[in-house]
Structures are given as C-alpha cells and as structure tokens.
Amino acid sequence: MRDVAVIGVGMNKWGELWDKSLRDLIAESALLALDDAGIDKVEAMYIGCMSSGLFTDQEHLASIGPDYAAMCPTPGIRVESACASGGLAFRSAFIHVASGLADIVMAVGVEKMTDVDGAGATFGLATAADQEYEVYNGITFPGLYSMMAIHHMHKYGTTRDQLAQVAVKNHKNGAKNPLAQFRMEVTIDQVKNAVMVADPLTILDCSPITDGSAAVILCSMDKAKEITKRRLVKVIGSGHASDTIQLAQRDDLSFLKSTKLAAQQALAMAGRKIKDVDFLEVHDCFTIAEIMVLEALGCIAPGKGGPSTADGLTALDGKLPVNASGGLKSKGHPVGATGVAQIVEITKQIRCDAEKDRKVKKADIGLAQNMGGSGASSVVHILEGI
Amino acid sequence: MSSPRYWREMPQRYRYEAAKCKKCGKVLFPPRLICPGCRARDFEKVHINQTGEIETYTVIRVAPAPFVDQAPYPVAIVNMGDGVRILCQLADIEPEEIKIGLPVRIEFRKIQKQGESGLLLYGYKCVPEF
Numbered sequence: 001m002r003d004v005a006v007i008g009v010g011m012n013k014w015g016e017l018w019d020k021s022l023r024d025l026i027a028e029s030a031l032l033a034l035d036d037a038g039i040d041k042v043e044a045m046y047i048g049c050m051s052s053g054l055f056t057d058q059e060h061l062a063s064i065g066p067d068y069a070a071m072c073p074t075p076g077i078r079v080e081s082a083c084a085s086g087g088l089a090f091r092s093a094f095i096h097v098a099s100g101l102a103d104i105v106m107a108v109g110v111e112k113m114t115d116v117d118g119a120g121a122t123f124g125l126a127t128a129a130d131q132e133y134e135v136y137n138g139i140t141f142p143g144l145y146s147m148m149a150i151h152h153m154h155k156y157g158t159t160r161d162q163l164a165q166v167a168v169k170n171h172k173n174g175a176k177n178p179l180a181q182f183r184m185e186v187t188i189d190q191v192k193n194a195v196m197v198a199d200p201l202t203i204l205d206c207s208p209i210t211d212g213s214a215a216v217i218l219c220s221m222d223k224a225k226e227i228t229k230r231r232l233v234k235v236i237g238s239g240h241a242s243d244t245i246q247l248a249q250r251d252d253l254s255f256l257k258s259t260k261l262a263a264q265q266a267l268a269m270a271g272r273k274i275k276d277v278d279f280l281e282v283h284d285c286f287t288i289a290e291i292m293v294l295e296a297l298g299c300i301a302p303g304k305g306g307p308s309t310a311d312g313l314t315a316l317d318g319k320l321p322v323n324a325s326g327g328l329k330s331k332g333h334p335v336g337a338t339g340v341a342q343i344v345e346i347t348k349q350i351r352c353d354a355e356k357d358r359k360v361k362k363a364d365i366g367l368a369q370n371m372g373g374s375g376a377s378s379v380v381h382i383l384e385g386i
Numbered sequence: 387m388s389s390p391r392y393w394r395e396m397p398q399r400y401r402y403e404a405a406k407c408k409k410c411g412k413v414l415f416p417p418r419l420i421c422p423g424c425r426a427r428d429f430e431k432v433h434i435n436q437t438g439e440i441e442t443y444t445v446i447r448v449a450p451a452p453f454v455d456q457a458p459y460p461v462a463i464v465n466m467g468d469g470v471r472i473l474c475q476l477a478d479i480e481p482e483e484i485k486i487g488l489p490v491r492i493e494f495r496k497i498q499k500q501g502e503s504g505l506l507l508y509g510y511k512c513v514p515e516f
Binding site: 119122123126132133134135136137138139140142143146147148150151154195196197198199200246247248249253 | 395398416441442443444445446447448449450451452453456459461462463471472473474475481486497498507509
C-alpha cells in the first residue's frame with residue numbers, strides 16, 4: 001500500500017434544503033472539493049448514501065453522481081453501510097488510491113431526507129436495524145439508544161445531566177459553525193425538559209433529520225506533493241468492523257465492540273496510541289452514543305464517559321476536543337454524508353482552515369469515527385498533518 | 387408486509403422456535419444456517435424459555451406509523467436464559483413499575499395493525515411474572 005493524502009474538501013450548508021435535490025447536493029459538494037483541490041477531474045467517485053431509494057425514489061447514484069458533477073465517463077461506486085455509508089465511502093476511496101489503481105479519487109457522502117415526511121424518514125432510518133426482530137416489535141432508533149443509555153446508567157451510574165452535557169457542548173461548538181443546521185446553544189435544563197422521544201432521551205438528545213452532502217478528494221502522496229502547496233493531510237490509519245445487527249445479541253449492551261475493533265485496526269496501521277490523537281469527530285447520533293464511542297475508542301475508561309464530559313475533557317478548550325464541528329447533534333445528520341463531513345472537518349482543522357472561534361488548540365492528529373445502526377458497523381480513520 | 391415475509395417468521399413469532407447447535411450447545415433465536423459460536427451447521431429444533439429477566443428497557447413516546455395508536459409503550463431487552471436475549475414490547479405493566487432485573491413471561495399478542503385495511507400482525511410480548 002502506498003501513502004495517501006486528502007487534497008481537497010467541500011461541504012455545503014446543511015439543513016432542511018427544500019430547494020435542493022439529491023443530485024444538486026452531490027454536485028455542490030463535489031465541485032467545492034474540486035475547487036478546493038484546484039483540479040477539475042478525478043479517476044473514480046465513491047458515493048456514500050444510506051437510502052436514496054426510500055428517501056427520494058432514486059437509486060443508481062453510481063451514474064447520477066458523476067453525471068451531474070459533469071464527470072462522465074468517470075466510474076461511480078455507491079457504498080452503503082447505513083449511517084456509516086460516508087465513512088465507508090472514504091475508506092473505499094482510500095483503498096482505491098492506496099492500492100495503486102488510481103491516483104486521484106473522490107468520496108462524496110449525501111442524504112436527501114426531507115422529500116419524505118417525518119414518518120417516512122423514521123421508516124427509512126429504521127431499515128438500519130433488524131426489520132424482523134427489532135423494528136417489527138415497535139422499536140425506533142432513539143429507543144435502541146435509550147436502552148443502551150438505561151443500561152449504561154444502571155451499570156456505571158451515568159446521570160441524566162451528563163448525557164445532556166454532550167448536547168450542550170456540541171451545540172456550543174455547532175453555534176460557531178456556519179455550515180451547521182442548528183446554530184443555537186442549549187442548556188442542560190432545556191435538554192432534560194424537551195419533548196421525550198424514548199425514555200430517557202428527549203428530542204435534544206437526538207441528532208436531527210437533515211439534507212446535506214460533503215466531499216473529499218484523496219490523492220497518492222507523490223502526486224499530492226506536486227498538486228498542493230498547503231499542509232498535506234495524510235491518511236495514516238483506517239479501520240472497519242461489523243457487529244450483530246441486533247442490539248440484543250451483543251455481549252455487552254453498553255459497549256460498542258465494532259468501534260473498539262475498528263479503532264484498534266486504524267491505530268495499528270498508523271503505528272500510534274489513542275493518546276497520540278489531538279482531537280476527534282465522533283458519531284454522536286444520540287448523546288449516549290458520544291459517551292459510549294469515547295469509551296470504545298479507549299479515550300476514556302468504560303463508565304467514565306459521562307463524568308469526563310461533565311468535567312469538560314471533551315470541550316473545545318478541553319484536553320481532548322470532541323466534535324468541534326458541532327457533531328451530528330448540532331451540525332446535522334444527513335446519514336450518508338456524515339462520515340465524509342467528519343473528514344472535511346478534520347482536514348480543515350489540520351490545515352487551520354476552521355473558523356477562528358472554533359479552532360482546536362492542537363490539530364496535528366485527528367480521528368474520525370462513524371457508525372451504522374446501533375453500532376452494527378463502525379469505521380475509524382486517523383489523519384495527520386505533515 | 388408481504389404474506390411470504392410474514393409467513394417465514396411465524397415459527398419464531400408464534401411458537402418461539404430456536405435452533406440449538408449440536409456441537410457447542412448454543413441456542414440461536416432466530417435460527418441461523420451457521421453457529422456464530424463454533425461455526426457448526428447442525429442444529430436441533432428447541433423452544434426458548436418462557437420466562438426471563440429485563441436487562442434494559444425504554445418507553446417509546448414518539449412511535450413509528452404502525453404503532454402510533456399504542457404510544458406510549460414500553461420496549462425491553464429480555465434475557466430468556468441459555469444465552470438468548472429478545473427485544474419485545476412489555477404489556478400489562480406501567481412504565482414506573484419497570485426495572486432492570488424484573489422477572490417477565492413471554493406471551494402471544496397482537497403486535498401491530500398494518501395499513502388502512504387493518505391487517506393484524508402477531509408475535510410475542512413480555513408481561514410481569516408475579
């Protein structure tokens with residue numbers, strides 16, 4: 001395998017984008033990334049998308065992506081792993097370049113979720129769980145994560161306030177991100193007293209329904225040095241693991257084993273320890289998820305995620321900034337786009353391109369963690385500025 | 387839901403049928419073609435236990451379309467013993483009575499009503515075991 005760098009990133013403003021179609025979203029971020037890299041073509045386009053069929057009746061993104069980015073006959077490859085589709089598209093593009101098959105490849109993540117109503121979006125998202133043994137019985141995604149939260153609270157003493165602190169922190173960061181969907185701060189009381197979705201999680205513990213896209217361009221290191229004058233962002237580690245589709249069939253209901261295994265692979269490839277990581281973008285689809293992800297990555301001991309968050313460890317000015325972008329919680333969660341957007345954010349931070357008031361103090365090594373369903377698939381990447 | 391899709395799962399939803407691995411003894415619910423414990427492929431048909439304990443739970447307040455009329459309703463992951471855990475609704479219990487470790491019993495119940503025609507879908511729920 002040869003060295004690979006990120007040479008261009010693009011992301012549009014996320015939200016309820018009534019005036020933008022699925023194809024517009026793909027093209028918009030793809031063009032931003034091309035412009036950022038200063039190039040006008042790539043050799044392949046990976047498209048991470050969970051469910052364009054259910055959300056917009058459109059499949060065959062392998063054609064519509066290159067077509068509307070004016071890239072035909074460049075091949076497109078659709079990648080799906082539920083909410084980890086974006087992270088997996090990035091990993092697939094990385095493997096494509098690292099293998100030597102191509103020098104320059106794009107990974108786009110996209111989801112157009114508001115062409116269906118709330119019930120339609122909930123139905124589409126639920127297909128990431130086991131249809132026959134979870135969804136059939138009336139469970140929802142907030143419900144699955146609520147059951148993890150209750151288990152975590154019972155096992156470790158994690159508190160309702162500690163969960164809320166994740167939302168408070170991420171909204172504080174997202175309020176400073178001009179591309180975020182919900183640029184408002186929230187308080188612990190507002191989170192706790194918001195509409196209950198599934199006990200103990202309220203609407204402010206949940207990531208929103210979002211339209212959005214993000215794109216990155218990967219390039220072989222040799223070629224990257226010719227193309228870009230900016231700080232090179234090298235992909236030093238990549239890991240990917242699966243777990244049972246059913247939450248009930250996991251050994252430990254409050255531990256994300258697939259995330260642990262994906263992180264171990266990525267760290268081994270990078271030849272680094274988790275303590276070498278300066279900052280992270282993680283999959284906070286629900287407040288409890290960020291706590292459990294940090295424990296699975298090994299950043300915090302199992303059971304200590306809640307207290308560490310409350311103590312400010314993961315705040316923008318803390319020792320280990322997590323989700324400086326606002327995370328899924330505030331930035332939004334167009335499911336297929338999320339994993340690619342995490343790479344966009346990490347690249348921006350490493351290149352010192354993030355907005356001044358939300359820059360992390362030390363941004364040499366960043367880690368992105370993206371997961372599908374209730375943790376049934378996880379993708380981890382580590383990027384380093386060189 | 388198509389008839390074949392519903393029909394395929396009836397042994398599990400109506401009779402709680404599981405597969406016991408002939409090599410390592412692991413009980414699989416639902417059955418699979420290969421044992422995730424030892425990779426053996428020979429099984430005998432067994433039934434999961436009728437009683438279990440709540441391992442975790444929630445109360446669904448914002449429900450998916452087929453369940454809107456039932457909300458709020460509790461859902462739990464129940465440990466049925468022999469390494470089998472199931473996810474199902476809890477019935478005949480108030481939310482404030484639910485706690486981790488509570489003994490429950492599996493019962494055959496109506497699960498959802500589908501579409502305007504009101505097609506009834508059945509399966510299992512758990513009720514408190516006193």
